[in-house]
Amino acid sequence: MSKGQPSVLLHLFLPRVIDTRRSTLEDPRFGGVEAGGTKVVCATGDASGSVRERTRIKTTTPEETLRAVVDFFEDRPLEAVGVGSFGPVDDNPDSPTYGFITNTPKNGWQHTDVRGPIQEALGVPVAFDLDVNAAALGEHHGGAGRDVDAFVYLTVGTGVGGSFMQSGRPLRGLLHPEIGHLRLPRASGDDFAGHCPFHGDCLEGLAAGPAIEARWGRSPADLPDDHPAWEVEAHYLGIAVANLACTLAPERVILGGGVMHRRQLFPMIRRVVRERLGGYLDHPRFTEHLDEFVTPAALGDENGVRGALAMARQAAQYDC
């Protein structure tokens, strides 16, 4: 590399970085939308990934909700927007219904174009993906996945959903498989029928928040740390993590979502993973260093909107 005239070189390269049509270096440049079934979080962020402004919108009808999203962004200078949405969604950019929510049970939102109205109103590129992929991308950029290449992000809340990220991209098969509906062996003595409308006793039907509440008759938030509910929960999540290790051998499984706020679950889950793998996967990450293998989401409930902002930076071909 030439050592001559660094200031001239700097001058030559700077315009690519700071000169944009609609923003200046000081302005937020990117918009992120985390569209959930009960609320929508909108944020603006800068090139470094920091959040500048944020707002929370109640999810009502698609028209009213998307209008409020556009209103929040409308006067702000943006280069691109990223949207992480509740699903199921059409996430295929080549599809005529790319950016639609598809056959959701949520009333009024079936077959709704989420991406189109935002793109038309704002006139900038809008990237679109499933919420759990956005959250995983958030953890990849500055969260618990920042130091690994391949990891699984699993959220355990009102449902269970997951994403396998490799080199900053979610695995996409014929459709996003979501991981949440695995069939697992029962915990000893657990004869709860399960709470999944599709499968009854799949992982989501046995371990999501509503399943815990239905099994024990109390909200998970009201169950003390030493309640037997958490041993049952650790059984299902631990075996799910062990099965993911046997299928993908990821460097990490990051657990997020409301249920995972109960931090006492982590050592319990690691114990189940160690027992179930039984030393078969002969790598220290699966035998000695399970504290590095099974970790909490580092961005907590922020990872969705942070991932949506990362999608926006990618859409603007900025830094990702």
Place this chain on the structure above:
Amino acid sequence: MSKGQPSVLLHLFLPRVIDTRRSTLEDPRFGGVEAGGTKVVCATGDASGSVRERTRIKTTTPEETLRAVVDFFEDRPLEAVGVGSFGPVDDNPDSPTYGFITNTPKNGWQHTDVRGPIQEALGVPVAFDLDVNAAALGEHHGGAGRDVDAFVYLTVGTGVGGSFMQSGRPLRGLLHPEIGHLRLPRASGDDFAGHCPFHGDCLEGLAAGPAIEARWGRSPADLPDDHPAWEVEAHYLGIAVANLACTLAPERVILGGGVMHRRQLFPMIRRVVRERLGGYLDHPRFTEHLDEFVTPAALGDENGVRGALAMARQAAQYDC
């Protein structure tokens, strides 16, 4: 592109294709080795992937066995060799023990360099991988995986092993995860303790050939098609396939190995997959066209050596 003098252009380019140090157009150019715990299959193949010659060597000591492998190839003109080996193996080309079998229970073969002696004796590039990855690659080249981009190959024989192939490459995590040791819900009434030395009742411990024999007291080959053993077998394999669909959403799951010679299993497995997915994965491949989703290995027991030959073509940077 210039339209002038095509015959001169042809002359210029032809030597790259047909002129090699050790072979002519008519000769076989590639060697494939499928190294199993009881036998080793060696074959030569041409650029099209066809097998020319083959031999079968009994697996005895490493020295004797590898000497016989080298003897088979020694006077044949080769550009490269591919080896698919029983495991566990070190498949990391950057590792000092790349090409070694590692901590196998097979006597005398622990920490054995398989690749090194072949490469030294023959003086050509030798590619090395786990047997199930070679078999999956064989199915990718001209087998049941030839028309899809992402598929799982699962072999059910003396053990259960698998490989997730995407764009012609096996998924490699921290190590090759092998898939065979998934934990699954029990079939109704099945209280067999399981046959896996690591896990007891994982997929391999419940569904591999030795598990079938231990559970029913008869070799699987002696069990008639209407024996209840096959319903139990279809339960475990069907749920494993459903879980793989929920994790990877592959275009196909290809089932091979000795147990899968029992073709009556296929419709039974598809029925379990359909029941267990319950319509959740909303793609015709997982709902209507399960006959295209769950299929037998097209190359049968040939896929290992055919995949090893494909590895050799890749190592010679030939056609893959």
